[in-house]
Amino acid sequence: MAWSKPKPSAPPSILSQVLPLLVTFAILAGLAFVAYHVYLSVSKIRGNVTKKMGNKHVVFTKDGMRVGVKHVEQEEYVDATQSWVVKAWNLSGKEKEEAEQKKK
Incomplete structure (x- = not known):
């Protein structure tokens, strides 16, 4: 039996x-x-994202991104710049020193 063919x-x-x-x-x-x-x-x-960026004037195109620039009048730009210069001048303390020198 050991030498017999195995059953399929x-x-x-x-x-x-x-x-x-x-x-x-x-x-x-x-x-x-x-x-x-x-x-x-x-x-x-x-x-x-496209909708929100479109509200901020940023548009995506095939060529890249196009940004719309807000128009600013020259006079408004100069006024804003001058106001910052005046604020910086006032905060520097130069007026106080000049006022003290005039009192003397």
């Missing part, structure tokens, strides 16, 4: 042949589901 094993069942394929499809379906939801999230975020 039973052929694999259909379930054991199809199970790895089903597991592979399930994993691929899960990955596709996650990738689809990531795509939806990125599209939604991109739309919101």
